[in-house]
């Protein structure tokens with residue numbers, strides 16, 4: 001009996017240790033110690049506006065209207081399954097100068113996924129977007145910003161560059177847009193990456209929260225322009241920081257632009 005008790009105890013200890021290595025330490029490494037993921041980029045005057053969790057037919061069309069009026073190029077981190085169901089919205093995003101990247105195949109809690117499911121969040125999503133929409137993606141922002149050891153180590157996941165954000169303001173709760181604006185401006189610096197949400201379907205989000213996000217856009221555009229900054233897509237922001245006239249030192253040449 002005592003022997004049996006020890007075995008159970010050791011199995012328990014081993015399980016906890018595995019969980020810490022698989023799901024705990026990778027998040028400590030990326031989110032607390034800020035290793036491996038891009039959370040802001042070198043820039044003097046540019047910032048990136050990004051949206052997670054969409055596309056959503058109830059909010060994304062009006063958000064696209066607002067972005068077009070404000071002349072803001074944005075980056076959409078989409079859920080691949082939703083993107084495949086909303087092809088018109090995806091076509092519109094691209095034709096209006098926005099960038100599309102991966103948030104996941106579904107809005108899953110990555111730390112608790114199996115290695116296979118973890119790869120599907122990036123590689124499966126990437127394949128679906130390519131097959132259905134002809135979309136090539138290069139960046140991955142994990143759902144809830146959480147990952148596991150497979151996200152960091154598997155070549156299938158590493159093929160996409162990992163990104164989080166520098167400005168997050170709780171817009172998934174219904175919040176007046178002037179409060180959102182104030183929170184953003186308190187944190188935003190050149191090279192900053194703002195994350196907002198164009199869907200309220202995610203667990204923890206409040207119904208109707210993206211309405212304030214849509215109303216926020218013109219005021220955010222104005223405030224950023226007043227500071228002498230401008231919006232770029234995430235990839236453009238990453239590239240411009242590498243230009244010879246940028247402050248960041250690098251020998252990566254700017255690819256030719258059409």
Ligand SMILES: [Zn+2]
Pocket residue numbers: 052053103107143144202
């Ligand atoms: Zn999300």
